[in-house]
Amino acid sequence: MASHMPENYAEDRLHRYLAHWTRNPSDLSVLDVDAISWATDEERSERVRKYCEVASDYYDLVTPLYEQGWGQQFHYTPLTPGLSIRESMTAYEKTFAEIARLKEGMAVLDLGCGIGGPARTIASTIGCSIVGITNNAWHVERGTALNKQAGLDHMVTLFEGDFLKLPFPDESFDAAYSVESLCYSPDPAEVYREIKRVLKPGAPFTFHDFAMTENAPAPWYYGPAGDIWWAWKTPGWPDFWKVFKMWEPFRGTAHCIYRLMILLGRVPREVSTLMDTMWYCTKGVASGGKKGIFTPMYVFVCRKPAGGKE
Structure with a gap:
């Protein structure tokens, strides 16, 4: 099984990611606040153009650290009194599946699946088949190994792909969901159009995402x-x-x-x-x-x- 730490996990991953956020690639040892907080329109446009590359470089770098320090579920969660963060995450994923109207036997699309933590919880709880999509190759490799380890490789399948150009036929899913992923898209409207295209008529789509709010829970x-x-x-x-x-x-x-x-x-x-x-x-x-x-x-x-x- 693939280890949570990829082969050759070294400085090149760190350099690739940090190079997106500086005006001086020759010195990546200093946080370039101006390049991040006061980026020009041209710099922002360039990052949008390369959004898949930026995101993939980020997850190449941090995914092993996330899994080592936080677990296989890369999202926040409502906290259940008496339960740990991990237990609360699992309990919430089961509740989320109910909110998302997921049923046994459904073909379900997970947009931004990471290494498949929520997908494994939902598939094993509901009995549906889940196809996850992520723009990071390591997510697919590591998640596929974890699916097999959990005995869920016949129910959860991960693919590398782009939200804006989903590699699936029209009307091919009974439902879709996303957990803290769509907010990173450079063009949310196009993502929604793609989701609509691949869903069957009447199919539900549910997302859990970042938002500014007047009063947090x-x-x-x-x-x-x-x-x-x-x-x-x-x-x-x-x-x-x-x-x-x-x-x-x-x-x-x-x-x-x-x-x-x-x-x-x-x-x-x-x-x-x-x-x-x-x-x-x-x-x-x-x-x-x-x-x-x-x-x-x-x-x-x-x-x-x-x-x-x-």
Whole structure:
């Protein structure tokens, strides 16, 4: 079975990704805030044009880290009292399948499937067949190995492809869903047109995605916020170490250790840039949740018109 860490997982993956976010590719050891926050129209257009390449380079780099630190499910979740984050994720995926109107025997499309964590939960719970699509080749390789390990390779199949050009015939699916994926598309309207094309008349489509909101729900954000007290108080030990690694004092200590390793030549200088980038991402998500202005779990259910009616 494919390991969660790809062969030759090395500096080239780090360089490929960071090169998309700097104006000085010769020095990737410094976070280029201007290139990220104050990008020109031309720079933004170039990233949109290469969106599949940018996204694939990102997931080549972070997927093994996500799986190692967070598990096979790459999404946020409503928290169930008494359950760990992982248990809450699984419980939510089962509820999400009900919200999405998924039934036994259906042919279902998962848009942005990652390494197939939610698809495996849903397929084994509902008894439907799921086809997942991702723009990252490693997702397909790793996810296919995990499907086989779980004995679900006859129910869950993963493909590499593009949201904007789905490689499937018209009206070939009974339902479709997406979990924290469509917000990354450069042209959501085109994605929706493609989803409509491949769904059968009357078929449901459900997505769970990022949204700005006036009032966010319960504190889903304690994980990325590094709130170790909340982690200990609610589910106990299952979450503590996972959340501890997000705790600011731990992060600061780890940063100092990596700085020393960089100084000694044990790790490349660019690792510091990557740590800063990911830290700002998680901190921003948690801050938005605390202020009640952001949620990663906006759920919308729709249905393709039946009988040719628009």
